[in-house]
Amino acid sequence: MRMTVIGTGYLGATHAACMAELSHEVLGVDVDEAKIASLKDSKVPFFEPGLPEVLERNLENGRLNFTTDYAEAAAFAQVHFLGVGTPQQKGTYAADLTYVRQVVEDLVPLLEGEHIIFGKSTVPVGTAEQLQELADSLVKPGSHVEIAWNPEFLREGYAVKDTITPDRIVVGVREGATAEAIAREVYATAIAADTPFLVTDLATAELVKVSANAFLATKISFINAVAEICEQTGADVVALADAIGHDDRIGRKFLGAGLGFGGGCLPKDIRAFMARAGELGADQALTFLREVDSINMRRRDRVVQLAKEMCGGSLLGKRVTVLGAAFKPNSDDVRDSPALSVAGSLSLQGAAVSVYDPEAMDNARRVFPTLSYASSTKEALIDAHLVVLATEWQEFRDLDPEVAGGVVEKRAIIDGRNVLDVAKWKAAGWEMEALGRNL
Ligand SMILES: NC(=O)c1ccc[n+]([C@@H]2O[C@H](COP(=O)([O-])OP(=O)(O)OC[C@H]3O[C@@H](n4cnc5c(N)ncnc54)[C@H](O)[C@@H]3O)[C@@H](O)[C@H]2O)c1
Numbered sequence: 001m002r003m004t005v006i007g008t009g010y011l012g013a014t015h016a017a018c019m020a021e022l023s024h025e026v027l028g029v030d031v032d033e034a035k036i037a038s039l040k041d042s043k044v045p046f047f048e049p050g051l052p053e054v055l056e057r058n059l060e061n062g063r064l065n066f067t068t069d070y071a072e073a074a075a076f077a078q079v080h081f082l083g084v085g086t087p088q089q090k091g092t093y094a095a096d097l098t099y100v101r102q103v104v105e106d107l108v109p110l111l112e113g114e115h116i117i118f119g120k121s122t123v124p125v126g127t128a129e130q131l132q133e134l135a136d137s138l139v140k141p142g143s144h145v146e147i148a149w150n151p152e153f154l155r156e157g158y159a160v161k162d163t164i165t166p167d168r169i170v171v172g173v174r175e176g177a178t179a180e181a182i183a184r185e186v187y188a189t190a191i192a193a194d195t196p197f198l199v200t201d202l203a204t205a206e207l208v209k210v211s212a213n214a215f216l217a218t219k220i221s222f223i224n225a226v227a228e229i230c231e232q233t234g235a236d237v238v239a240l241a242d243a244i245g246h247d248d249r250i251g252r253k254f255l256g257a258g259l260g261f262g263g264g265c266l267p268k269d270i271r272a273f274m275a276r277a278g279e280l281g282a283d284q285a286l287t288f289l290r291e292v293d294s295i296n297m298r299r300r301d302r303v304v305q306l307a308k309e310m311c312g313g314s315l316l317g318k319r320v321t322v323l324g325a326a327f328k329p330n331s332d333d334v335r336d337s338p339a340l341s342v343a344g345s346l347s348l349q350g351a352a353v354s355v356y357d358p359e360a361m362d363n364a365r366r367v368f369p370t371l372s373y374a375s376s377t378k379e380a381l382i383d384a385h386l387v388v389l390a391t392e393w394q395e396f397r398d399l400d401p402e403v404a405g406g407v408v409e410k411r412a413i414i415d416g417r418n419v420l421d422v423a424k425w426k427a428a429g430w431e432m433e434a435l436g437r438n439l
Contacts, residue, residue: 001024001077001079001182001186002024002027002076002077002079003019003024003027003077003079004026004028004029004073004076004077004079005019005028005080005083006080006081006082006083006103006107007030007082007083007084007085007103007121008028008039008066008083009030009035009046009083009084009085010046010156010159010264011120011121011152012081012083012084012120013028013035013039013044013045013046013051013055014048014051014154014160015081015083015120015152016028016066017051017054017055017058017064017160018054018163019081019186020054020058021054021058022164023063024063024186025063025077026064026065027067027072027073027076027077028067029067029069029073030066030068031068032068033068036066036068039055039066040065042055042059046332046333047330047331047332047359047360048156048159048331049157049158049160050160050161051159051160054160070106071110073107073110074107074110074111074112078113078114078115078116079116079182080115080116081117081120082100082103082104082117082118082119082121083120083121084099084100084103084121085099085121086100086121086122086268086272087264088267088268088272092275093271093272093274093275094124094271094275094276095122095123095124095272095276097123100119100121100127100131101131101134104117104131104134105138108135108138108145109139109140111139111140112140112143113144114143114146114178116145116146116147116148116182117131117135117146117147117148118148118149118179118183118186119150120150120152122152122209122210122272123149123206124206124210124272124273124275124276124279125206125207125276126203126276127206128147128202128206129202129203131147132146132147135147146177146179147174147202148174148179148202149171149202149206150169150171150172150183150205151172151205151206151208151209152209153166153168153209153212156328156330156331156333157328157329158330164189164190165190165193166195167196168195168196168197169183169190169191169197169198170205170208170209171197171199171200171205172199172203172205172206173199173200173202174201175201180199183197184197210269210270210272210273211273213265213266213270213273214269214270214273216266217261217266217267217269217289217292217293217296218288218292219254219255220254220255220256220296221260221291221293221295222255223241223254223255223257223436224260224295224296224299224435224436225295226240227299227435227436228298228302230257230436230437230438231302231435234438236437237257237418237435237436237437238257238418238436241255241257256418257418257436258299258416258417258418258435259299259300259303259338259339259342259390259416259417260296260297260300260338261338262327262328262335262337262341263328263335264327264336267293267336268336270289270293271289271293273286273289274286274287274289274290299338299435300338300341300345302435303414303416304342304345304346304349306414306433307320307346307351307386307414308349310386310412310414311351311385314350315346315349315351316350317351317352318351318352319354319383319384319385319386320346320352320353320354320384321354321355321374321380321381321384321386321387321388321408322342322354322356322380322388322390323356323357323377323380323387323388323389323391323393323396324356324357324360324390324391324393324396325339325343325355325356325357325360325361325364325390326357326360326364327339327391328391329391329393329394330393331359332359332360332362333360333363334360334363334367337364338390338416339355339357339390339391339416340364340367340368342390342416343355343371343388343390347370352372353372354372354374354380354384355368355372355374356373356376356377356379357393358395361373377399381404381408382407382408383407383408383409384407384408384409385408385409385410386410386412386413386414387404387408387412387413387414389414389415389416389420390416390417392417392419396419397420401424401425401427401428402428405428405429405430410431411428411429411430412430412431412432413425413430413431413432413433414432414433414434415432415433415434415435418436418437420434422434422437422439426439
């Protein structure tokens with residue numbers, strides 16, 4: 001099948017390349033000329049394991065191409081995926097739908113004949129209906145554009161696997177729409193492998209995505225709230241999470257107490273969900289998400305507070321190493337990153353902060369140019385008075401406390417992700433703190 005993918009960021013570039021991998025003919029479209037030039041040149045402009053190989057293979061076999069030209073996109077295919085950003089609006093909690101609307105405004109007047117736009121961006125419930133009205137008002141006489149919603153559940157770091165073998169496919173359609181049949185063709189490989197294929201109305205499909213993210217955020221903040229109680233009582237949140245996680249109604253995943261969630265999705269998605277509930281006159285339904293957000297943000301403050309205590313009450317003049325800048329391992333995404341937020345706060349309180357991340361250095365430098373960036377873990381650790389493990393990259397999990405201890409000024413560490421072997425680090429003479437534990 002021929003298709004375009006409009007917006008070639010983390011979601012769109014992955015979707016475009018993976019659809020070509022599944023034998024479709026794909027044209028990726030973006031307004032960012034540098035991004036398109038990079039993708040055409042077989043360079044993924046962000047870190048995503050496995051994606052460079054898929055991109056290169058499909059550029060070479062001719063199934064994949066990229067453009068900034070909407071006219072080319074309009075002529076190329078009758079099926080279009082929309083994956084542009086829906087960031088938080090400045091000054092409010094609501095999602096900014098400017099980019100999503102812009103795509104419809106720029107694409108639809110160029111379309112001839114029957115077209116389907118599958119929205120993949122995460123949007124407030126009701127957006128697809130509004131976009132359908134917008135498309136109806138812009139489409140050429142005699143042509144027709146159908147809007148369907150096909151939310152994306154990929155995880156950065158596992159995006160290729162999640163796109164090629166998703167755990168479920170959700171398609172929201174209007175009554176009598178042709179989108180379901182088209183989606184079945186697009187996802188034929190996954191459907192043949194018994195992947196659950198769920199067809200809903202538009203509103204349900206939009207809500208599935210934000211509800212999933214709200215649930216995940218709530219689960220993380222739940223354990224982090226319990227961590228606060230553990231800190232007050234001498235209990236251990238890691239042992240507690242193991243114990244409750246054995247209950248298969250609860251499950252151990254997403255019960256990792258620590259610095260909490262960040263990134264380009266969960267924080268803005270729960271806020272947009274609350275904002276939308278307010279617009280719908282149902283704000284009470286989601287006020288608990290405000291608390292989920294606050295618990296999450298408090299963990300960042302807690303790490304800064306612990307750092308201060310471990311530095312004798314003041315961070316002034318202390319050298320602090322922050323290991324990690326990405327919002328999670330296996331990604332270079334620093335959007336709303338807890339690690340960078342902590343690094344920034346430590347710096348603002350007078351510490352000399354040295355940051356190292358295996359993949360996110362360039363992005364981190366752009367967001368926080370005032371921090372200093374080391375070129376390796378070892379360089380970052382030199383002469384540190386305190387180390388903060390803020391993103392749980394394998395490289396940091398594997399750190400040898402003796403080797404690290406030989407480089408720092410003082411053996412003191414905060415395990416912000418509860419991933420280090422406490423006994424081993426303590427045996428090597430490290431003073432250690434972690435979230436939700438009394439070490
Ligand atoms: N990143 C993820 O893991 C993920 C997962 C699921 C859902 N989502 C959702 O997918 C959407 C995109 O997220 P992302 O992380 O890929 O964002 P991103 O910022 O990496 O990519 C968005 C892209 O859209 C492009 N764009 C903006 N306006 C455009 C226009 N008018 N025409 C063409 N391109 C345009 C931008 O240049 C950019 O390349 C968001 O709604 C997000 O919530 C993201």
